Amino acid sequence: MRVLTPAYPPSTEGKAAFQAVVDDFHKTYPKVKVQPDLATYATLNEKISTSIASGSGYDVLVTGVGWVQPFAAKNVFEDLANHGVTKKTLGDKTTPAITPATTYNGKIYAWPLTADARAIAYRKSAFVKAGLDPDKPPTTLAGIKEAAEKLTIRDSKGNITRPGFDFNTSPGNYRQAFVQLLGAEGKDLYVDNKPNFDNAAGVKTLDWMKSMIGNVQKFGQQNAAQKPMTYTGESAMGFVGGSIDCSSAGVGKANCDDLGYFLLDDKRPVEYLGGNLASVGSTSKDKDAAWAFIKSMSTDKALEAQAKLNNQIPATSNAADSEIVKSNDLSKFVAKNLDKALFEGGIPNWLEVRNNFNSSVDDVLLGKRDAKAVLDELAQQSR
Numbered sequence: 001m002r003v004l005t006p007a008y009p010p011s012t013e014g015k016a017a018f019q020a021v022v023d024d025f026h027k028t029y030p031k032v033k034v035q036p037d038l039a040t041y042a043t044l045n046e047k048i049s050t051s052i053a054s055g056s057g058y059d060v061l062v063t064g065v066g067w068v069q070p071f072a073a074k075n076v077f078e079d080l081a082n083h084g085v086t087k088k089t090l091g092d093k094t095t096p097a098i099t100p101a102t103t104y105n106g107k108i109y110a111w112p113l114t115a116d117a118r119a120i121a122y123r124k125s126a127f128v129k130a131g132l133d134p135d136k137p138p139t140t141l142a143g144i145k146e147a148a149e150k151l152t153i154r155d156s157k158g159n160i161t162r163p164g165f166d167f168n169t170s171p172g173n174y175r176q177a178f179v180q181l182l183g184a185e186g187k188d189l190y191v192d193n194k195p196n197f198d199n200a201a202g203v204k205t206l207d208w209m210k211s212m213i214g215n216v217q218k219f220g221q222q223n224a225a226q227k228p229m230t231y232t233g234e235s236a237m238g239f240v241g242g243s244i245d246c247s248s249a250g251v252g253k254a255n256c257d258d259l260g261y262f263l264l265d266d267k268r269p270v271e272y273l274g275g276n277l278a279s280v281g282s283t284s285k286d287k288d289a290a291w292a293f294i295k296s297m298s299t300d301k302a303l304e305a306q307a308k309l310n311n312q313i314p315a316t317s318n319a320a321d322s323e324i325v326k327s328n329d330l331s332k333f334v335a336k337n338l339d340k341a342l343f344e345g346g347i348p349n350w351l352e353v354r355n356n357f358n359s360s361v362d363d364v365l366l367g368k369r370d371a372k373a374v375l376d377e378l379a380q381q382s383r
Helices: 012-025 041-054 068-073 087-093 096-102 124-129 141-151 175-184 200-212 253-257 287-297 300-310 329-336 350-365 371-381
Strands: 002-005 035-038 060-064 111-123 160-162 237-240 259-262 269-280
Touching: 002 041, 012 035, 012 287, 012 300, 041 060, 060 068, 060 287, 068 269, 068 350, 087 096, 096 111, 096 269, 111 124, 111 300, 111 329, 124 141, 141 200, 141 237, 175 200, 175 269, 175 350, 200 350, 200 371, 253 259, 259 329, 269 287, 287 300, 350 371
Parallel strands: 002 035, 002 060
Antiparallel strands: 060 269, 111 237, 111 259, 111 269
């Protein structure tokens, strides 16, 4: 059985967690050899495409939010109705927030594993020092910009030494921030498979992002660990993931105690949601065994391990009861607000358009192209 997954890093911990899933699977299928391909999201699309072209498809594939529709449209995934999965059984065991990301043309093609929820964090001490109310963080685009400008620290030459807002991303990856900010402006990226960003709200969002670059943060700025800089005080406020390690092995209790969290809420409150989703390969020679492997990946113990490895939370209906959610206030916050989730993708050619989004958004942020022209072009590519 060939298993392709980015849910387990090729580290000692990642390999051990994957082996635990294999051991559970072998209780039912003791003679089936499991061949893992512990990919990354950077290599995932190429690996799937290569497997399709060679005719040697995977039995189990773990992909992300926005990936199901493109590959379901190409008949790469098995309809999970063949394994008894319905919207009711999915909703009973997983968070309803992620259900839309599993479907294409009314059929379910993936089982949610973990949720990569995104909020905004801020340093309470930095707010107090800047004369801002730590109990009332800004939630609108205008309010966040005003606060970020007050929170930004510069040296005598005008260079930013502490960003007032951290986009928590690298060059070529500002797309997800755009989706989250656009959502706060009341717009989903796509509605009924049609672009919903080539409008005044989209232009406003992209121009707002441009106004922040070089003003409150350098373009593509990250720390050496490529972790949210707000966690350690290297930034005063910014985007963060769905979990934080408050132990001495992580950022520590003092840092965690200084953090507060909020959602973007201009026209509506939103929480960006990504995550890992497991599918049965349509060309698998033993689809029942492949489905059994996904069930082994979906036990509470397995999901707890995956969530910890990826700084996410289990995508289960009882996520609030999981150890990782109980362990830190950030996970409690994002789990509580999953009903406000929004996604990227949803169209069959999303993976191609997504790549163009990445470079085109960068062009706007760097002043190379006009926001409206870029969004019009991306909308045309989406049709």
